[in-house]
Amino acid sequence: MLTFDRYEMPATLPEALALWADAPAGARLVAGATDILPWAREGRAGDVDLPLGIDLSRVAELQGYERHGGRVRLGANVVWQDFLDTPELARWLPVMPYCAVWFADDQIRQQATLAGNLVNASPAADGTPPVLALNGELELCRWAGDHILCRTMRVEDFVTGPGATRLAPGELVNSVTLDCADGYGASFQKVGQRRSLVISVACVAALVKLDETGTRFADVRLALGGVGPVPERLRDIEDRLKGEPVDARLIADAAAATAARVASRSRIEYRRRVVPGFVRAALEEAADRARKEAAHA
Amino acid sequence: MPDMKLELQVNGRKVTRRADPGQRLLDFLRDELNLTGTKEGCGAGECGTCSVFVDGKLVKSCLMPAAKAQGADIQTVEGLARPGDLDVIQKAFHKTGASQCGYCIPGMVMAATSILREAPEASLDEIKERMGGNICRCTGYSKIIEAVALARDVVTGRASPAALDPETVGDSFIGHNVRRLDAPSKVTGRLKYAGDMVMPDMLHMAVLRSPHAHAEILSIDTSEAEAMDGVACVITADDVPGKDGFGVFVHDQPIMARGKVRHVGEAVAAVAAEDVATARRALKKIKVEYRELPGLYDPEDALQPGAPVIHDYAPDNVVKHIPIRKGDIEAGFAAADLILEDEFTTQQVEHAYLEPEAGLAYVDADDVVTVISPSQNITHHRHMLSEIIARPINKVRFIMSPVGGGFGGKEDMIYQGMLALAAMKTYRPVRLVFTREESIIASAKRHPSRVKYRMGLTKEGRITAIKFDMLSDGGAYGMSSEGVMRKAAILSCGPYEVENLQVDTTAVYTNNTPSGAFRTFGGMQAQFATESMIDIAAERLGLDPFEIRRRNMMRAGSLTHTQQKLDSASIGRVLAAAEAASRWEPGAPRMRGPERGDLGGPGTRAPCTLGARFEASKDGKERVA
DSSP states (O other), X not given: OEEESOEEOOSSXXXXXXXXXXXXXXXXXXXXXTTHHHHSSTTTTOSEEESOEEEOTTOGGGSOEEEETTEEEXXXXXXXXXXXXXXXXXXXXXXXXXXXXXSSOTTGGGTOBHHHHHHHTOTTOSSXXXXXXXXXXXXXXXXXXXXXXXXXXXXXXXXXETTEEOOOTTXXXXXXXXXXXXXXXXXXXXXXXXXXXXXXXXXXEEEEEEOTTSSBEEEEEEEEESSSSSOEEOHHHHHHHTTSBOXXXXXXXXXXXXXXXXXXXXXXXXXXXXXXXXXXXXXXXXHHHHHHHHHHO | OXXXXXXXXXXXXXXXXXXXXXXXXXXXXXXXXXXXXXXXXXXXXXXXTTXXXXXXXXXXXXXXXXXXXXXXXXXXXXXXXXXXXXXXXXXXXXXXXXXXXXXXXXXXXXXXXXXXXXXXXXOHHXXXXXXXXXXXXXXXXXXXXXXXXXXXXXXXXXXXXXXXXXXXXXXXXXXXXXXXXXXXXXXXXXXXXXXXXXXXTOEEEEEEEOSOSXXXXXXXXXXXXXXXXXXXXXXXXXXXXXXXXXXXXXXXBOSSOBSEEOSTTOEEEEEEESSHHHHXXXXXXXXEEEEEOOOOOSHXXXXXXXXXXXXXXXXXXEEEEEEEEESOHHHHHHTOSEEEEEEEEEOOBOOOOXXXXXXXXXXXXXXXXXXXXXXXXXXXXXXXXXXXXXXXXXXXXXXXXXXXXXXTTTOSOTTHHHHHHHHHHHSSOEEEEOOHHHHHHHSOBBOOEEEEEEEEEXXXXXXXXXXXXXEEEEETSOTTHHHHHHHHHHHTTOSXXXXXXXXXEEEEEOSSSOBOOOTTTTHHHHHHHHHHHHHHXXXXXXXXXXXXXXXXXXXXXXXXXXXXXXXXXXXXXXXXXXXXXXXXXXXXXXXXXXXXXXXXSTTSOOOOOOOXXXXXXXXXXXXXX
């Protein structure tokens, strides 16, 4: 059971940051709330009384998204369902809808934010691999007495371990900025015990862009989650495939190498068996969709 | 507690309340507005019984602080149709028989409503995918999905509204879909389960549970909890006025731990307070001193000489042993061409009914102690409680509230006694609603079992003898173990005529969570062993698995394992139907996996994936991907 001594709903970023700067020890930021409420239950944190909850869902500056050239900036309040319901976002970030459909369920996606998923830094977070693949960066802001101070950080550097990030005291995530990947084919693969509401045993995000002949990899983005303390971008495999012809044998060989990346604490043998298959499936599906994308254009 | 003026629209009406902004929207709707069609099944976003629309978007209200709904337009299940009426989806649920216990149904109706608003042309696969956030434990989902598809067809004009009308029944109901009488109250959320019921001046109970599996209770100090503002009473085993002890067969379980605890999660004390939060805070003020005792966690260990004794009345730790003897197994095994030996184990299983245990007790004007709860055994509970509280039977009343799923798990009186004691101590109504975690930790489970199996067969596949020895983990209390062992023994060797058999089923006490009644009542564990043995025998003897079963099956005139002469037996028809439905490839079961011709094809399910919504839609709207 979660109770708050104070619950604030700031309307602007300066208000939110000022509250956060002065927050008593134990205060928490509340984004979608889909993780904090299940956390305060028996078997996890138990009954928790927090001195202050700062609910960010009405902060104007955190709403919406905008594109700047080859990058799209997502306000921290963008929720997972937006990647399924907003055709523009789906086109710019083609891997996100495929990830979103596996994320929790239709209802939780209406509340849960991408930024919240990144900040929670679960090793099995579904959101981190696609964000790594899209060279994701966070804008981290804090209150400096009379103005807002922001810095940017790559998500790859931000997540340091299970539940651990480089978020400094007084900071909050203002936005997530990603590469636009129009024209890429994308895939998200996940293994878990059921389809909805399941924690990934392993998940992989892949993006493929083909050259003008439609037969060679012009660009490949690949990231793996759930198999170690932090999700990982597989640059060596990307480099191995770039410029090469799209070939089932080559993909299978490259995918086979991913078994060695499994560094989980549990079910290591199982994960080593499934991960190469999922990487292969992801690359093949992404390449296939890239082909269709090219035919479409 | 913080306080905020919340202004919102609920089911088309303006609502203004001063309330705690940090409370869950679920609690605000249920407690402040009494809209109890929105249920709580898990409190962790896993089950979907609390789904509501917030500004047109379906969300899980257990995951939303009420403040997030400030200014929003809320629609709950009560707002779908006019009072007394049903909308198309509710009518479809009524028509197809989609509601069974009904506890998940308001959430299912809401999820279906969301689908037909968002994707009115959704395919069956897309319907299933979009309902992934809602869990049902009764139906197996078929009738729910059927209802959504029916509603879709009516909404999109593919089916006439007359398809929602009840089927015409002629002289017989057999072969017809007969609508459930209670469905309208379930599909509208109108039906009140125990946790939905309120009475004036009602107190709320929370239970202190044991962190130890086996420990002596040296002392319980409740004084600090009792002194807290808002606490009406604290009860322990000392408050039991009569002869403590309940159980389906042996009355070995006290209302609350008496002298020692026997499993993790056993009730030790309970608080009744003005609200749940106060009651839960008071639990932390109760001081219990324990002295840990050596525990038993494996049923084999329970039978070892010198094993710790869990109940004084049962120094051998045996809850019940059921032996069955028929014929002469020595002669049977001597006549066998093949003797197979194997061991089969099954695990503990939780019922996971969507309605966590809940109850409401009060003492009425005639001093009748009344308990309302989804008990699956109210008459027995009434008799036991009368002894426990030392009141004549006419001063004890049990009212059975709608059972939001039981499956055997609500046969045990694990909390009704505490409610009665608190009501008697305060003369105020007292309600207890388990959390999901509490339900899992404190309620009985399916018996984990181990079967040592020996089966003799002739070359032709006729069973000549069976030795069947099942050891079951009964956990800390007897509950239904005796009956489960009896049923497991009676059904042990399956629907096969076996002339020589020796069957023993035994349940023992351990310090694990108690085992109790669960659908099939021991039959499942026994059949898993027997049917597996028969498949192994078919493979070893080169026989078709259906054929070997036919050679052994009971027929009219057969003697059962307990030597009852059968007038009829239907196993032959069952085998024929199963063989046809599975498109079985005849022959010995030596082929595996993709080599078999009967895997895949019609009637089999494609590998599990998601993404039906990415398929091209017919509505012409731009869809993602």
